[in-house]
Amino acid sequence: MVSDTRSDPALRCGAAVPARAGAGLKADHVADILETGADIGFFEVHAENYMGAGGPPHRQLQAVRERYPLSLHGVGLSIGGEQPLDKDHLKRLSDLNRRYEPGLFSEHLAWSSHDTTYFNDLLPVPYDEATLNRVCDHIDEVQETVGRRMLLENPSTYVAFAQSTMSELDFLGEIVRRTGCGLLLDINNVHVSCTNHERSASDYLAAFPMAAVGEIHLGGHAPDRDDAGRPLLIDAHDREVDQAVWQLFEDVIGANGPLPTLIEWDNNVPAWPVLLAEAQAADRILAQTAGARRKQAV
Amino acid sequence: MRSSLSHPQVDAASFGRALLDPQSATPDGLTGPDGQTAPKRFNVYRNNVIVSLSEALGETFPGVKTLLGEDYFKALARAFVTAHPPLSPVLIWYGAEFADFLDAFPPLQAYPYLGDVARLEWAWLQAYHAADAAPLDPARLGEVSPQQLGDVCFTPHPAAHMVTSRWPVWAIARANRFEPDEAGAIDLAEPQSVLITRPDMDVNVFLLRAGGAALTMDLLQGQTLADAAGRAQEEDGSFSLSDCLSDCLAAGAFSGLLLND
Numbered sequence: 159m160v161s162d163t164r165s166d167p168a169l170r171c172g173a174a175v176p177a178r179a180g181a182g183l184k185a186d187h188v189a190d191i192l193e194t195g196a197d198i199g200f201f202e203v204h205a206e207n208y209m210g211a212g213g214p215p216h217r218q219l220q221a222v223r224e225r226y227p228l229s230l231h232g233v234g235l236s237i238g239g240e241q242p243l244d245k246d247h248l249k250r251l252s253d254l255n256r257r258y259e260p261g262l263f264s265e266h267l268a269w270s271s272h273d274t275t276y277f278n279d280l281l282p283v284p285y286d287e288a289t290l291n292r293v294c295d296h297i298d299e300v301q302e303t304v305g306r307r308m309l310l311e312n313p314s315t316y317v318a319f320a321q322s323t324m325s326e327l328d329f330l331g332e333i334v335r336r337t338g339c340g341l342l343l344d345i346n347n348v349h350v351s352c353t354n355h356e357r358s359a360s361d362y363l364a365a366f367p368m369a370a371v372g373e374i375h376l377g378g379h380a381p382d383r384d385d386a387g388r389p390l391l392i393d394a395h396d397r398e399v400d401q402a403v404w405q406l407f408e409d410v411i412g413a414n415g416p417l418p419t420l421i422e423w424d425n426n427v428p429a430w431p432v433l434l435a436e437a438q439a440a441d442r443i444l445a446q447t448a449g450a451r452r453k454q455a456v
Numbered sequence: 457m458r459s460s461l462s463h464p465q466v467d468a469a470s471f472g473r474a475l476l477d478p479q480s481a482t483p484d485g486l487t488g489p490d491g492q493t494a495p496k497r498f499n500v501y502r503n504n505v506i507v508s509l510s511e512a513l514g515e516t517f518p519g520v521k522t523l524l525g526e527d528y529f530k531a532l533a534r535a536f537v538t539a540h541p542p543l544s545p546v547l548i549w550y551g552a553e554f555a556d557f558l559d560a561f562p563p564l565q566a567y568p569y570l571g572d573v574a575r576l577e578w579a580w581l582q583a584y585h586a587a588d589a590a591p592l593d594p595a596r597l598g599e600v601s602p603q604q605l606g607d608v609c610f611t612p613h614p615a616a617h618m619v620t621s622r623w624p625v626w627a628i629a630r631a632n633r634f635e636p637d638e639a640g641a642i643d644l645a646e647p648q649s650v651l652i653t654r655p656d657m658d659v660n661v662f663l664l665r666a667g668g669a670a671l672t673m674d675l676l677q678g679q680t681l682a683d684a685a686g687r688a689q690e691e692d693g694s695f696s697l698s699d700c701l702s703d704c705l706a707a708g709a710f711s712g713l714l715l716n717d
């Protein structure tokens with residue numbers, strides 16, 4: 159039975175995260191952030207980094223949570239996996255949600271575990287009926303267990319499955335329709351996947367089910383070449399946001415209005431002021447658009 | 457809509473097997489935009505798996521990494537990741553088998569202390585992430601009557617761990633991770649034992665003498681004070697119960713005290 163979580167206020171995603179820019183929280187930055195009282199919309203953490211019992215990670219997150227809105231982002235639930243969800247892991251996610259009451263809670267359209275192995279990568283799923291049914295069942299289970307609406311993130315992919323029978327957009331749209339989950343639109347992932355599969359990112363974004371989007375991700379990617387010498391972009395989160403991704407972001411925000419927007423920078427993490435500057439660049443675009451829309455309304 | 461029946465199906469089992477076996481072919485049915493099988497594209501996933509897990513291992517065992525050097529550690533981590541991929545998505549728990557793996561790794565037989573350095577680093581990580589708890593107030597022991605003192609047992613603090621080694625494990629770990637500038641000469645003939653605690657947010661490592669190590673080990677395992685002190689005395693003639701016990705209490709090794717009647 160599929161429940162419509164949108165109609166249940168208790169399951170609606172928290173309103174505490176504003177339509178401003180945020181940054182991924184890094185342990186090395188916490189002292190700087192708290193000392194300077196950084197002016198930033200929110201912080202996002204990878205849930206798996208806070209699944210220990212206690213110690214400095216929880217102490218730091220508690221301090222940040224007292225001062226800023228929080229987004230909780232799972233990276234290891236394997237929602238696209240072939241086997242049932244790991245109940246222990248789902249419980250840990252649920253416990254973290256209760257402990258920190260984040261404004262947003264998200265996971266990925268990907269798999270990362272099979273049999274007894276956890277691969278620690280966001281692996282791609284075929285877009286076919288069997289996978290769709292499984293993913294929807296898993297999302298229903300997550301939303302029922304955690305007791306709130308989740309956002310599902312569109313992936314960066316490097317290969318396509320010959321067995322796929324629908325487009326990624328149709329696949330995501332059907333998930334939203336059946337489960338009532340929201341979407342996390344990662345615009346860098348859109349640019350990466352569209353480049354890798356020779357599709358138009360603007361067409362993809364124009365057709366994206368924006369009404370379901372509760373958060374945006376921006377991040378850096380690394381350029382490479384595939385077997386035939388075609389451009390192959392890798393979702394590395396190791397540098398500044400690319401100019402092409404900024405442009406797509408401006409277009410999306412211009413057309414749809416401001417949304418909570420996260421800068422992801424997880425490898426070669428820079429000093430805090432550099433990451434903050436990226437967030438401020440996103441904030442300027444969000445503020446411009448909000449201003450322009452207010453003027454239009456007058 | 458296209459029919460999927462004419463296309464090769466790739467399941468998670470074959471995808472996963474190919475990820476961990478660099479010799480195996482890219483599964484049929486994973487393609488680039490031209491519909492052709494694309495090994496270089498699949499290798500992005502292979503690389504992500506090995507590199508990210510090797511990095512996670514390096515973050516847990518920075519001392520072993522320094523001892524072996526960046527390149528050697530990278531090759532070793534690849535061998536470990538392939539033989540022992542993680543069982544859980546919580547990577548702070550990844551690497552429990554690494555110390556045993558080092559002990560048994562034939563090319564490293566000339567460095568038999570590496571396994572114990574890894575054990576110390578693993579214990580340090582467990583202490584870092586352990587549940588928070590207030591350490592036992594030493595004054596509580598003063599409230600016990602002298603006749604009952606020998607029957608006292610302690611509840612181990614959640615962060616308390618011991619590592620005992622035939623090698624100077626603390627001297628080596630200190631020089632290669634914790635206090636590289638403070639470290640003096642290392643005498644490979646000196647066995648060392650350490651107590652690791654985290655009474656508040658900082659993890660502390662204490663070097664123990666033979667008697668102190670025996671006492672602490674027994675007390676952490678729930679033996680009575682009288683039994684633990686007796687064994688420590690046998691181990692080390694110069695053992696002083698009051699000194700060792702107050703060191704243990706000051707270090708935050710225990711969170712509670714029990715009186716067995």
Ligand SMILES: [Fe+2]
Pocket residue numbers: 311344347375377422
């Ligand atoms: Fe993302």
